Amino acid sequence: MTKQDIEIKTQDGTGKARLFRPAAPAKTGVILYMDIFGPRPALDQMAERLAGHGYAVLVPDLFYRSVPYGPFDPKTAFAEEKSRAALSALSGGTTQDMTIRDGAAFLDALAAEGITGPVGVVGYCMGGARALNAAATHSARIVAAASFHGGNLASDAPDSPHRKAASIKARVYVGTAGVDRSFPPEQSARLAEALRVAEVDHTIENYVGVGHGWCIEDHSVYNEAAAERHWKRLTTFFNETLG
Template identity: 40%
Template sequence: MPRITDTVTTADGSCPVSLHTPDGDGPWPGIIMYPDAGGARPTFRAMADRLAGYGYAVLVPDVYYRDGDWAPFTMATVFSDEAERRRLFSMISKVTPEIMAADARAFFDYLASRPEVRGESFGTTGYCMGGRTSLVLAGRVPERVAAAMSFHGGGLATDDDDSPHLLADRMQAAIYVGAARSDRSFTAADGERLDKALTAAGVEHTIEWYDAFHGFAVPDNEPYDEAASRRHWEAMKSFFASHLV
C-alpha cells in the first residue's frame, strides 16, 4: 500500500503522521486510526495499510508528539516495568479531551486538503485510549465525524465530567463499540450506561461484546486474539462501508 510520512501543524507544534492509501487512483474517504496507549508504531502502520486496502485514506497520528522524540514502549513489559509504566501514564495524562479535539481539528483539515482524500467529514477508529478518543471526537467535533468506532476502548461511560457518553446529544456520527470481556475499563454496567445515553439521544449505534480480553485486536499486545481480531476487521469493513461515502 502507498504510504507517506508527513507532519501536521497543530496549535502546539508539529505532529508526525503517516497517511496510508489504496493502490490506484483516489480520492477516497478519510479515516483517522488512533493507536492504543503504546502510541504510533509499526504495528499500527501495518494495521492502517490493511484498512487502506478496504478503500480508505487512513491517517495515523503520533498523539504523544508533545513529548518530542519519545522512546517506543515494549508492549509485552510496559505495564510490569514500573519505570516504563510511570512514563507511559505521564504521557497519557497529557492527552486530555480538549487536546484530542484540538489536534483532531488539525488532522481533519489536513485530510480535507489532501488530493488523496474526498469529503469534509470522516471516520475515526481507535484502540484502548484511542477508542475513547474516537468517541470523544464524535461528541466534541461532531461536524467532522461521520462514523466512529472504538475497540476495547476504556473510559467511555464514567462518572467523570468529561466522559464521552455525556456528549451523546451532540453526536452526529454512527457509533460502533467493540468491547472486551472482563475489562475493568469498560464493564457491562458501563456498556448499559453508554447504550442508554446513545439511545436517548437518538444516535445510531452498535455495542458488541467480544469473547476476548482488552487488547484483543492489536497484534503486539499480549492479549491479542486472532479470532476476535478477525471479527473486528470484518466489523470495520462493514461499518465504514455503510457510513462513509
C-alpha cells in the same frame, strides 16, 4: 498502496503522522486513534489493511507534545516500573481536551491531501474515547465512529464521551473486551442509555472471552480469531457509512 510521513500543525505545536493511501485515489478518509503504546509497526499494518479497502488512513501521534518517548513493547511495558511510569505520564499528560483540539488539525490535514469526503474514525484502548469525542466535536465531517477495547467511555469524568452523545451525528460501533476494568458493565449500560436517549444509531458488542487489547497483534492478549471478527465488523461498518 503508498505511505508518507507528514507533519500536522496544531494549536499546541507540530505533530507527526503517517498517511496511508490505497492504490486508487480516495476521497474518503479514516483517522486511526492509537492505543497507549503509540505509533509503531503494528499500527502501520492495521492502517495498511484498512487502506486496502479504499480509504486514506491517517495515524497521528497523539503524544507529540512529549516527544521523544518510547519505544514501548506492549508485551512487557506495564510489567516494568520505568516504562509503566512513562506510559502513565504520557497518557495522563495528554488530555481528552488536547486531542479534541487536535481533531480539527487532523481533519484539515486530510483535506489538504485531497481527502475531502466523509471521514470515519476508529480508536483502540485510550483512542476509543478520543474517537467518540472527535465524532461529537466534528459532527459535520465525521460520519462513522468506532471504538475497540476503549476505556472510560462512560466514566464519572467530565470529559467522558457519553456526556456528549447528543452532539454525535455519526453512526457508532463499540466493541468491548469480555473482561475490561477500564470499561466495566455499568459503563457499557451508561453509554448505551446515553446513545439511545440521544437517538444515535449505535451498536455495542461484547467480545466474550478476550482481554483489553485483543485486536492488536503485538499485544500479549492478542486473539487472532476475535481480531478477525473485529476486522469484519469494522470494514462492514465503514463500507455502510463511508461507501
